Amino acid sequence: MSNTNQTQQSQQAELQKRLWKIANDLRGNMDANEFRNYILSLIFYRFLSDKIEDYVNNNLLEAESVNFIEAYELEDYREGIKEEALNDLGFFIEPKYLFSTLVKEINQGNFDIEDLQNAVIAVENSTIGQRSEDDFRGLFEDLDLSSSRLGSTPAERSKMIAAVILNLHDLEIKHDEIEIDILGDAYEYLIGQFAANAGKKAGEFYTPQQVSKILAKAVTLGRETLKSVYDPTMGSGSLLLRVGDEAKVYNYFGQELNGTTYNLGRMNLLMHGVNYTNFNVQQGDTLENDHFGDQKFSAVVANPPYSANWNPDGKLDDERFRAYGKTAPKSKADFAFVEHMLYHLAEDGTMAVVLPHGVLFRGAGEGTIRRYMIENMNFLDAVIGLPANLFYGTSIPTTVLVFKKNRSTKDIFFIDASNDFDKGKNQNTLTDAHVDKIIETYAKRENVDKYAHVATFDEIVENDFNLNIPRYVDTFKEEEPIDLAQVEAELKAVDIEIAKAQAEFDAMVAELVETKND
Known part of the structure; x- marks a missing residue:
């Protein structure tokens, strides 16, 4: 490992440690999930503030004798600076609202929490009428600065927020291309830490990193670039970004039901250097209100809510669900999400989704759908069984289904990775070695004793289209004689x-x- 990489990793580790300490020290009487919205929003605001300062000073005023703050006082510079920033960055922050300005006000004893409120409102207002308006609308709506949880009086609330701002100001964060990624990764680390403390609610916004890696590596296998990637239940956007780690992605698309999580996802994309012109994410119920019509995407990934309730009434009139002849049951929307994802998958695309094991063998309408997918569509490429207790809020074992629309054979590749994990106190975890073993096995697509099996179509038919992994991968170990x-x-x-x-x-x-x- 080079000294540069070691320095970057050390910097990132220290940043993560400091951020989590700030979160724990300053959250007072709030639980971690409540304080999440404050500290993540303020980290994001600092990111935007530093971004605008660096952009103006290093791109627009590099050859000038004035800096951003000085130039903005001059009428000859002001409008040009604002216009260029809005076009390239999608937002604008006046010098009086910069994070560094707020810090000065705090140190001089002049800060009031209303100053921050005006600042975040001004950021959103700057995008009105711009191409970026939809991408920035409501980003800070969960930053409730009037909440009594911050303090019973404006003075107490101002003191609490001022303490967070000063602590975040002390962090050494620079914004060249590499270090933005470090900051973005630290931001996502915080999301994961908050998820670990959020109990059952965590699954709504965060997929464990190693599981995300499996899905991302599966859809990018043999592909260096992707025109687009789509996640219909995007949460905090971590799965979309993980795909971007494995291949060059030109455009990101997503939809998320929960408003707070939707904001978190947009922030996360921006924090990782994804320009507002390169993502389109929407809020809403994916199954009831599909924002992407008949658009098709190069890769589709998701960790949808498991066995969620949905309304199947009239869905056979919907192009996404019509072909299957049956709808997913009202109390188990798992296959409805799969059908929706397949509808949006491009003809040369790959899709990976993580679901509960029940989708492999449950009967009735789900059995009909599963049979149609295998017998008539021939898109299911692989079934990968994961260990139990990997996810926040549930201990059930899960499976990754990989689909491809350009398959030339009708076999299905089964991998049983359910016994490969490191046992933890509260959760089991996958190591990089476990992930690599899964992906390398999938890439080779060869039988591996007690681990993987290429099942022919005839085998699937013999098992009445039941995909329960033990039917295909025998992991039984005989005892010593x-x-x-x-x-x-x-x-x-x-x-x-x-x-x-x-x-x-x-x-x-x-x-x-x-x-x-x-």
Whole structure:
């Protein structure tokens, strides 16, 4: 490992440590999930503030004798600076609202929480009428600066927020291309830490990093670039970004139901250097209100809510669900999400989705859908069984289904990785070695004893289209043969020891003298 990489990793680790300490030290009476919105929003605001300062000073005023703050005071510069920034960055922050300006106000004893409120409102207002308006609308709506949880009076709330701002200001964060990624990764680390403390709610916004890697590597296998990637239940956007780690992605698309999580996802994309012109994410119920019409995407990935309720009424009139003849049950929307994703997958695309094991073998309408997908569509390429207790909020084992629309064979590749994990106190985890083993096995697509099997179409038919992994991958381990002669000898030796002990005990009893009362 080069010294540069070591320095970057050290910098990132220190940044993560500091951020989590700030979060724990300053959240007061709030639980971690509540304080999440404050610290992540303020980290994001600092990011935007530093971004605008660096952009103006290093791109627009590089050859000038003035800096951003000085130039903005001059009428000849002001409008040009704002216009260029809005066009390239999609937002604008006046010098009086910069993060560094807020820090000065705090140090001079002049800060009021209303100053921050005006600042975040001004950022959003700067995008009105611009191409970026939809991407920035409502980004800070979860930053409730009037909440009594911050303090019972404006002065107490100002003091709390000022403490967070000063702590974040002390972090050494620079914004060249590499270090933006470091900051973005630290930001996502915080999302993961908050998820670990959020119990069952965590699954709504965060997919464990190693599981994201499996899906991302599966859809990018053999592909260096992707025109587009789509996640219909995008959460915090971590899965979309993971795909971007594995291949060059030109455009990101996503939809998210929860408003807070939708904001978090947009922030996360921007924090990772994805320009507002290169993503289109929407808020809403994916199954009820599909924002992407008949658009097709090069890769589709998702970790949808498991066995969620949905409304199947009238869905067979919907192009996404019509072909299957049956709808997913009202209490189990798993296949509805799969159908939606397949509808949006390009003809040369790959899709990966993580779901509960029940989708592999449940009958009724789900059985009909599963059979149609295999027999008539021939898109299902692989079934990968994962260990139990990997996800926040649930201990159930899960499976990754990989689909391709350009398949030339009708076999299905099964991998049973359910026994490969590191056991943790609260959750099991996958290591990079576990992930690499899964992906390398999938790439080779060869039988591996006790681990992987290429199932022919005839095998699938023989099993009545039941995809339960143990039907195809035999992980049973025979016990070591028992040496009966050795066992007999050991039992005889034990009998001898027992007889010897009994004789000694009887001798001791015989020596006892009975004591009678006088």
